[in-house]
Amino acid sequence: MIPLKKTYVLKLYVAGNTPNSIRALKTLNTILEEEFKGVYALKVIDVLKNPQLAEEDKILATPTLAKILPPPVRKIIGDLSDRERVLIGLDLLYEELREDEVGIDKEVL
Numbered sequence: 001m002i003p004l005k006k007t008y009v010l011k012l013y014v015a016g017n018t019p020n021s022i023r024a025l026k027t028l029n030t031i032l033e034e035e036f037k038g039v040y041a042l043k044v045i046d047v048l049k050n051p052q053l054a055e056e057d058k059i060l061a062t063p064t065l066a067k068i069l070p071p072p073v074r075k076i077i078g079d080l081s082d083r084e085r086v087l088i089g090l091d092l093l094y095e096e097l098r099e100d101e102v103g104i105d106k107e108v109l
């Protein structure tokens with residue numbers, strides 16, 4: 001039986017095309033492509049166009065990245081330039097994904 005990889009559901013809240021918003025999106029895309037190849041869903045929400053979504057999710061500043069799934073929900077505010085802070089702050093267990101890629105059988109260990 002092939003173990004299922006976790007799928008990460010993320011929302012990035014930005015305010016238009018500000019330099020911080022663009023930097024956050026670019027940095028996040030790089031992290032996701034390098035660490036989470038195909039096991040994530042990302043929704044970018046512009047709070048200027050959809051302020052009700054920001055209000056519903058209690059977003060007070062932008063850019064804000066929210067990890068929705070797997071639980072618990074985690075949020076990090078800023079341009080996401082500190083890669084390690086993003087991975088640790090959102091509890092994104094990228095080592096677990098790497099173990100799956102190399103074929104380590106966790107049940108044997």
